Amino acid sequence: MQYVIIGNGVAGTHAAESIRRLDPHGVITLIAAEEDAPYCRPMISMLLEGSAAAAQLPIRGPDFYDALKIDAVIGKRVRAIDVAARTVTTDAGRRFAFDRLLIASGADPRPIKARGLHLENLFFMRTAAQVRAMLRALPACRRALVLGGGLVGFKAAYALLRRGLAVTLLIRSGHPLSMQVDPQAGAMILASLQEQGLTVRVQAEVTAFEGQTTVRSAHLSDGSTVPCDLVVIGKGVLPALDFVPREAIAVDLGVVVDQYLETSAAGIFAAGDAAEAHDIARKTRWVNAIWPEAVTQGRLAGMNMAGRPTPYRGSLGRNVIRIFDLDVMSGGLVNPPPDARYTVLQHHNPGRRRYRKLVFRYDRLVGMVLVNAIEQGGVLLSLIQGEIPIRIRREALMAPTFNFRQLLPATV
DSSP states (O other), X not given: OXXXXXXXXXXXXXXXXXXXXXXXXXXXXXXXXXXSOSBOGGGHHHHHHTSSOGGGOBSSOTTHHHHTTEEEEETOOEEEEETTTTEEEETTSOEEXXXXXXXXXXXXXXXXXXXXXXXXXXXXXXXXXXXXHHHHHGGGOOEEEEEOXXXXXXXXXXHHHHTXXXXXXXXXXXXXXXXXXXHHHHHHHHHHHHHTTOEEEESOOEEEEEESSBEEEEEEXXXXXXXXXXXXXXXXXEEOOTTSOTTXXXXXXXXXXXXXXXXXXXXXXXXXXXXXXXXXXXXXXXXXXXXXXXXXXXXXXXXXXXXXXXXXOOBOOEEEEEETTEEEEEEEOSSOOSOTTEEEEEEEEXXXXXXXXXXXXXXXXXXXXXXXXXXXXXXXXXHHHHTOBOOSOGGGGGSTTOOGGGGHHHHO
């Protein structure tokens, strides 16, 4: 059996390990655009911040490819997939035949439209190489502008603030982390960031960058100008799928997969940030580009590719973040539509800076936002993920002292 894996991120890495465990003699070829060995992508913001060293990033030893007998084609992007011929072609023109193929190509930064994008010191923050380039530029920089209030933009702003730069965070929506939390939690996070010295501009976008060779300022959509000598573009990511033939493989935002993580083309699978799978809370297909789901999907995809059918229940978006003096935990559907099927419970204690919000769809918990009151957050997440009916008073789940045993009489 010939396996080809596109991508050496956490999904591709776990897929390769699953395949090798089940098929000791199969031929595994792994093609990756990044030249770094497999590393922990969520830690690159800690590298920028200075709280982690580069040596802490790798998630596998230097002998990973050799130990698993993987033919690693590193530093090459896949240019095309020929579904009928069962081949993959790289940008260097090399062609690889496959019986089973995994698309685990990850995601690319979402591009922006603005004049002056050719200037130096404009960075994305998606890869370790991009962070290393930022670190080389830092000694000559004093004022940073970060675009995007999502996780990438937020982590970049936090890291640069810790490095001593004056940082302006530019957010198109009304508050940071609008995809992860609701407006109330967003307002608490915004206030905390401002208290720590971060300048936050909301509901504004960049229209142009100015400078000779290096960026010196940015013009905003409200007519104002922000001085800056370093810019991080953190406007989210899009699945990296420019090589996927849409006429042969179904693609929406990501590659559409079934419960076995197989695409619409037989023998071709997808996992990680490139895959669009069933979302447990939303009850629809969704791309949940988070590390734990990439691990699970990669592992299961590898098992299915190697001939051990193993279904995937679906993904669930969730995040745990420490923001100065705020512990924030969220999961599932945090901003439900105005629909009679949904019930929302909220409790906000401004004096203690605590906030809890739970979202129910009929008798199931489907979403939560916890700020400085994250006790039993893991239990609540398990209720969402397990789609467990809530047979007790819903208000009981709002108490930080709630525990799983309170549900047992209704679930056994």
